[in-house]
Amino acid sequence: MSISPSWYLSLSVVLFAIGALGVLVRRNVLIMFMCVELMLNAANLAFVTFARTLHDIGGQVLVFFVLVVAAAEVVVGLGIVVAIFRRRASTNADDLHLMKG
Amino acid sequence: MLHLTYLIILLPLVGFGVLLAAGRRLGDPAAGVVATCAVGASFVVSLGVYLSLLGLHQPVRHYGQDLWTWIPVGRLQVHAALYVDPLSMTMVLFVTGISTLIHLYSIGYMKGDRDYPKFFLYMNLFVASMLILVLGSNLLVTFVGWEGVGTCSYWLVSFWFTRDSAASAGKKAFVYNRIGDVGFLLAIFLVYDKVHSLDYQYVFAHLGEIGSANITAICLLLLVGVMGKSAQIPLFPWLADAMEGPTPVSALIHAATMVTAGVYLLCRVNPLLHASPDAALTVAIVGAATAFMAATIACAQQDIKKVLAYSTVSQLGYMFLAIGIGAYTAAIFLMVAHAFFKGLLFLGAGSVIHGLHDEQDLKRMGNLRAYLPVTFITFAIGWLAIAAVPPLSGFWAKGDVLDNTWAAHPALWVVGIVTAALTAYYMSRLTGLAFFGSDRWSESGDDARQLDAAHAHHADGAVSEPHESPWIMTVPLWILAFFAAVAGVMAISGSNFSLANWVDPVFGSNLYQNNLSSTALWVLAIVDAVVAIAFVAIGLRLWSERSEHPALEGSFLRAAWYINELYDAVFGRPSERLAAFCADVVDPKVIDGAVDGVAGAFRGTGTLLRRTQTGYVRNYVLGITFGTVVVLGFMLTRMWWGG
Amino acid sequence: MTALLGVLVTSSSHPTIPDVGVFAVSAAIVLAGAIGVVVARNPVHSALMLVMTLFGVAVLFVLQQASFLAAVQVIVYAGAIVVLFLFVIMFLGVDKEENVAAEPLRGQRPLAVGLVALGTTGLLLLGQVSRWTTGQPHVAGSDTGAPNVNLIGKSLYTTYLFPFEATSALLIIAVVGAVVLARRPPSATSSSEVEEADAALDAAPDAGSVPGPDRSAADPDRPEAVTTPPGDGTGDAEVDA
Numbered sequence: 001m002s003i004s005p006s007w008y009l010s011l012s013v014v015l016f017a018i019g020a021l022g023v024l025v026r027r028n029v030l031i032m033f034m035c036v037e038l039m040l041n042a043a044n045l046a047f048v049t050f051a052r053t054l055h056d057i058g059g060q061v062l063v064f065f066v067l068v069v070a071a072a073e074v075v076v077g078l079g080i081v082v083a084i085f086r087r088r089a090s091t092n093a094d095d096l097h098l099m100k101g
Numbered sequence: 102m103l104h105l106t107y108l109i110i111l112l113p114l115v116g117f118g119v120l121l122a123a124g125r126r127l128g129d130p131a132a133g134v135v136a137t138c139a140v141g142a143s144f145v146v147s148l149g150v151y152l153s154l155l156g157l158h159q160p161v162r163h164y165g166q167d168l169w170t171w172i173p174v175g176r177l178q179v180h181a182a183l184y185v186d187p188l189s190m191t192m193v194l195f196v197t198g199i200s201t202l203i204h205l206y207s208i209g210y211m212k213g214d215r216d217y218p219k220f221f222l223y224m225n226l227f228v229a230s231m232l233i234l235v236l237g238s239n240l241l242v243t244f245v246g247w248e249g250v251g252t253c254s255y256w257l258v259s260f261w262f263t264r265d266s267a268a269s270a271g272k273k274a275f276v277y278n279r280i281g282d283v284g285f286l287l288a289i290f291l292v293y294d295k296v297h298s299l300d301y302q303y304v305f306a307h308l309g310e311i312g313s314a315n316i317t318a319i320c321l322l323l324l325v326g327v328m329g330k331s332a333q334i335p336l337f338p339w340l341a342d343a344m345e346g347p348t349p350v351s352a353l354i355h356a357a358t359m360v361t362a363g364v365y366l367l368c369r370v371n372p373l374l375h376a377s378p379d380a381a382l383t384v385a386i387v388g389a390a391t392a393f394m395a396a397t398i399a400c401a402q403q404d405i406k407k408v409l410a411y412s413t414v415s416q417l418g419y420m421f422l423a424i425g426i427g428a429y430t431a432a433i434f435l436m437v438a439h440a441f442f443k444g445l446l447f448l449g450a451g452s453v454i455h456g457l458h459d460e461q462d463l464k465r466m467g468n469l470r471a472y473l474p475v476t477f478i479t480f481a482i483g484w485l486a487i488a489a490v491p492p493l494s495g496f497w498a499k500g501d502v503l504d505n506t507w508a509a510h511p512a513l514w515v516v517g518i519v520t521a522a523l524t525a526y527y528m529s530r531l532t533g534l535a536f537f538g539s540d541r542w543s544e545s546g547d548d549a550r551q552l553d554a555a556h557a558h559h560a561d562g563a564v565s566e567p568h569e570s571p572w573i574m575t576v577p578l579w580i581l582a583f584f585a586a587v588a589g590v591m592a593i594s595g596s597n598f599s600l601a602n603w604v605d606p607v608f609g610s611n612l613y614q615n616n617l618s619s620t621a622l623w624v625l626a627i628v629d630a631v632v633a634i635a636f637v638a639i640g641l642r643l644w645s646e647r648s649e650h651p652a653l654e655g656s657f658l659r660a661a662w663y664i665n666e667l668y669d670a671v672f673g674r675p676s677e678r679l680a681a682f683c684a685d686v687v688d689p690k691v692i693d694g695a696v697d698g699v700a701g702a703f704r705g706t707g708t709l710l711r712r713t714q715t716g717y718v719r720n721y722v723l724g725i726t727f728g729t730v731v732v733l734g735f736m737l738t739r740m741w742w743g744g
Numbered sequence: 745m746t747a748l749l750g751v752l753v754t755s756s757s758h759p760t761i762p763d764v765g766v767f768a769v770s771a772a773i774v775l776a777g778a779i780g781v782v783v784a785r786n787p788v789h790s791a792l793m794l795v796m797t798l799f800g801v802a803v804l805f806v807l808q809q810a811s812f813l814a815a816v817q818v819i820v821y822a823g824a825i826v827v828l829f830l831f832v833i834m835f836l837g838v839d840k841e842e843n844v845a846a847e848p849l850r851g852q853r854p855l856a857v858g859l860v861a862l863g864t865t866g867l868l869l870l871g872q873v874s875r876w877t878t879g880q881p882h883v884a885g886s887d888t889g890a891p892n893v894n895l896i897g898k899s900l901y902t903t904y905l906f907p908f909e910a911t912s913a914l915l916i917i918a919v920v921g922a923v924v925l926a927r928r929p930p931s932a933t934s935s936s937e938v939e940e941a942d943a944a945l946d947a948a949p950d951a952g953s954v955p956g957p958d959r960s961a962a963d964p965d966r967p968e969a970v971t972t973p974p975g976d977g978t979g980d981a982e983v984d985a
Contacts, residue, residue, distance in 0.1 A: 003763050009871055011804075017863065020726060037794060038794070045801055048804075048810045052808050061896060068914070071915070073918075074828060075921075075922045076922055080925055081832065082925065091838045094848055737866055
């Protein structure tokens with residue numbers, strides 16, 4: 001508890017960066033999804049840290065909600081992945097470029 | 102009676118309105134009667150106003166009638182107002198009087214024409230416009246009338262518009278007038294800029310505020326306007342072409358009224374001219390030059406109306422010569438006398454044309470005095486009047502002008518007397534060719550004839566004998582002949598008819614006093630008379646027997662000193678090339694190019710920006726990341742340096 | 745465990761050795777897991793690395809006196825979400841290795857690395873410059889001394905009641921959406937499969953097991969893998985851009 005919040009926040013930043021890099025670099029849709037989860041976790045970490053710093057329970061409540069929403073998001077997202085896979089038998093994000101201008 | 106002044110303008114306008122609404126139904130000849138009555142009534146009212154004005158004594162012999170406030174915009178306050186004084190009443194009287202006679206004449210002349218009512222409609226509108234011009238009490242009302250007569254002239258010249266030459270003649274008349282109008286407008290702007298009013302009396306009272314340089318500019322700009330309207334050098338070519346219109350039109354508009362609008366305008370602004378001797382001299386020189394040039398051209402013309410047209414230009418030159426010297430009364434005298442005898446000459450020419458079934462070529466006329474006696478007698482009176490043979494009106498009027506010219510600028514007097522000689526000569530040539538000699542009109546009748554299309558009632562195509570005109574055409578001829586003969590009484594100073602007594606006070610001290618001794622006046626008079634009679638004799642001698650003298654009809658003169666060709670080369674062709682350039686290059690390449698270029702630029706940009714839409718989600722995420730980094734950078738810089 | 749950690753982590757103002765140690769270890773776990781997720785070639789490995797990260801984050805939550813959240817994190821995230829991930833990976837049969845080294849999109853990798861590096865440095869710098877962290881850290885809402893669960897619960901059902909209800913509705917919608925998205929559209933193939941299933945039942949009435957999809961195409965190395973027959977689905981022609 002006496003660890004300065006800036007350490008937590010730095011960790012959160014780095015975790016977020018790794019997640020972002022994953023989304024940018026990987027082609028498998030499922031792995032991209034997992035990297036998004038990483039980013040969400042980084043945000044959660046930051047929230048909890050600030051809740052502590054600002055003496056407000058709302059930060060932790062927000063993490064709770066993020067969790068719930070992340071769950072819902074994963075559910076729907078994976079449903080979409082399944083639907084796409086049925087059509088194309090591929091989970092390569094690069095194969096989905098029909099919206100090319 | 103003075104308060105009825107507005108009726109003078111209103112009556113012809115009512116005539117115009119009636120004919121506009123019901124002209125077709127009225128038809129031939131009721132429409133003509135209506136029109137003539139309208140103008141006749143206007144003449145009667147103007148007589149009444151004249152008598153009322155006569156009842157007033159100097160120096161209050163003027164009357165202003167403010168009809169309504171026309172333009173109340175800030176400093177520009179223009180009223181629709183009329184101004185009655187001896188100058189405007191003189192114009193009004195002879196305009197309405199001669200118009201009535203010519204309307205009467207036209208009832209007979211235009212009989213059978215397909216567009217009979219339309220003719221009288223335009224004629225009435227023309228008379229109304231001319232009266233607005235003359236009675237206006239400020240420059241803008243005058244300009245309204247100025248434009249009105251120009252427009253009516255266009256309509257009437259191109260009355261037989263199915264003929265190409267008539268249509269383009271109307272256009273030519275209008276365009277030349279327009280060029281002059283630019284000068285007039287600029288003069289109006291300049292006057293307003295200096296004194297913030299366009300009312301004549303106000304402007305004359307505040308001459309000092311304008312400054313002499315500006316006054317000269319205003320006078321010269323007005324001169325440009327006058328050059329257009331009154332066919333002076335360099336804007337005179339339109340008048341000869343305007344002979345394409347029916348002969349009554351030529352008589353009324355291009356002899357007696359519209360072309361004298363310029364004379365009236367310069368007389369009206371005499372304080373301005375008096376304040377600018379340079380401008381006045383310019384006017385005089387322009388007038389003298391025009392008189393001479395036109396006279397030379399008239400010597401070689403073959404069409405009877407064209408001779409008369411150039412003659413008009415020449416006589417107008419005399420009037421401007423007089424104005425330039427400051428002898429306004431002399432100019433007005435000549436203007437009135439000229440209206441009588443030139444109107445008479447034109448109507449007589451119309452009678453000839455009518456009698457010969459639309460023949461206008463002098464070389465195909467001859468010995469008409471045997472067949473058209475009335476026309477001949479009246480025409481002869483007009484001929485001798487214009488040649489300035491005493492004691493007809495022309496002698497006194499032209500003499501007046503020449504006397505003042507001798508006193509002011511002897512050099513210009515020489516030009517004047519030479520022109521007088523030429524005038525006598527070419528008019529005698531015309532009379533000789535038309536009325537004397539052999540029956541050339543009966544030789545080989547299958548040549549093309551000039552079409553004065555009113556004469557549908559002459560069904561026969563054979564070369565029948567020329568016939569005299571009906572009473573409705575000859576009565577005006579007699580009336581005009583009478584006045585052409587006796588108008589000289591206006592020169593008798595001190596009498597009831599004295600023009601000088603009537604009109605001099607309008608000009609006051611601006612009027613030129615020639616201070617010639619009575620001996621000098623006698624000598625000049627004798628010179629004038631001798632020159633006139635001599636050249637009448639010469640002309641008649643040369644042309645009453647023979648119809649060809651090639652040496653005296655050089656092509657240079659016949660083609661009007663090639664002025665039309667000159668204008669065509671200097672203005673016409675380059676304008677055409679410019680227009681072609683605009684149509685072929687500017688329009689498709691520059692304007693369309695700019696518009697298409699804008700569209701193309703958008704298309705190009707769009708094509709370029711399309712490349713960012715790769716369709717790959719990962720690229721889009723890269724875009725998001727990039728944006729985030731930019732925002733971060735912004736925040737950082739704000740925090741670090743802005744704080 | 746929580747109480748133990750609570751004892752260890754005191755309210756002193758100086759970082760103590762246990763604090764730092766726990767933090768360092770958890771941080772290492774978190775980062776290792778994260779890198780593993782990104783780098784692993786096999787999706788299943790990625791999922792397992794994700795679990796590792798989540799556990800590390802849970803420990804960090806406990807360190808910050810957010811014990812309830814740590815529990816929820818493990819139960820929901822690691823216990824449900826990642827399981828769902830794995831389930832789908834197995835269901836679709838995409839647990840094959842991906843060629844990570846190749847990058848078909850031009851410039852993607854260098855740009856990505858560059859931008860992310862820039863962003864990270866920027867954020868870290870921003871942290872320094874803007875002084876996010878001033879003052880003494882407190883325990884969130886610790887004045888009353890009540891346990892974390894109580895505090896969260898109180899706040900959740902009073903101040904944040906509406907979002908709470910909204911998220912429950914959201915969950916229901918998400919479930920409905922997933923069912924709709926993932927169900928097999930009615931087609932000839934599916935009815936023929938049902939007929940096949942009936943025939944199999946008739947043929948082997950004592951099998952007792954629910955007849956599944958055709959197993960003949962199953963990979964012999966991985967008998968657990970369930971492969972869907974190829975050409976399944978609507979059989980529509982693929983529209984390629």
